[in-house]
Amino acid sequence: MHLPSPRGSLSAILVDALRTARPVRTEPSLASSPEDAALALWMLHELSYAGFSDVDEAREWQPDLLRLRHDLESELEDRLRARFPGAPESASGDLVTAFFDYVESHEGPSVASHVHTDATEEQAIELLRWRSVYHLKEADPSSFVLARLPRAARAALAELLYDEYGAGRPERLHSQLFAEALRSVGLDPDGRYVDEVPSEVLEMNNAVSMFGFQRRLRGAAMGHLAAFECTSSVPARRLAQGFQRLELPQPVIDYYTEHVVADAVHEQVAVRHILLPLVEADPDQLEPVFLGAFTCLDQEARTSRVLLERWDVAA
Ligand SMILES: [Fe+2]
Ligand SMILES: [Fe+2]
DSSP: OOOOOOSHHHHHHHHHHHHHHHOOOOOOOGSSSSSHHHHHHHHHHHTTTEEEEEEOOOGGGGGHHHHHHHHHHHHHHHHEEEEEHOOGGGSSSSSSHHHHHHHHHHHOOOHHHHHHHHHHHHHHHHHHHHHHHHHHHHHHHHHTTTTGSSSHHHHHHHHHHHHHHHHGGGGOHHHHOOOOOOOTTTTTTTTOGGGGGGGHHHHHHHHHHHHHHHHGGGHHHHHHHHHHHHTHHHHHHHHHHHHTTTTTTHHHHHHHHHHHHHHHHHIIIIIIIHHHHHHHHHHHHHHHHHHHHHHHHHHHHHHHHHHHHHHTTTO
């Protein structure tokens, strides 16, 4: 992947610095807009994933870039915490029931329902472009957390990731299934769509990366993962049927069909076998678990709203 196009002064300075190996003398306040700041943080995070083909990989640990990344993450975390109403009272009792209830009670607009019955092919393709930023890295943010979990939670996350990473078959990696889905509709499987997604999508990806990279936020990473899995199976079925209705190629339908069954299992693994032993071993992680879950649900709702508004659909 190449560096994306800048969206303001901060991302322009950063793109220039990454390309030329110049030191970065900048700070978050130089951002021209929230999306400028979000794109800058997205680029800095990408240095810790597959990186950019036009950037030296040694720059991942360059102190001035780490400083900027730290400051942008602090801003993001403050924003996420300001939105978060706190863990529900019931969470200190039966965590499993409290978590399922919490996710269940969260209401938000549904892009999947629209795709199921009404979306046009153009809208369906646009959804794939927006989702590509997330799905082409599917499971990668959680994999950074593996070594930081207590024993039982670690074993369960490894089991879940084994599925996400194709159960030993490279062609079955979920990110690869999504890349094939993109290819089948003539889209670029390498994720060139960062340039067109709104700041909500960038922020969604930045949050899940930050949770994955910061050990102190391991509970948030796992709460996010669990909420994601709990809200995936039913929409995945609607999306698969919607794409079928539109007669999109089989790899698109297969990607979502795979998640109907897989995520119905993953939600149980995530809540019962990851969150529960994590919080039992480390009660301080209870609040971050719900911060992560809330952020997942809230950001999904924000992104869906933007997309439905764009399509002129009442949310
Ligand atoms: Fe998956
Ligand atoms: Fe999953």
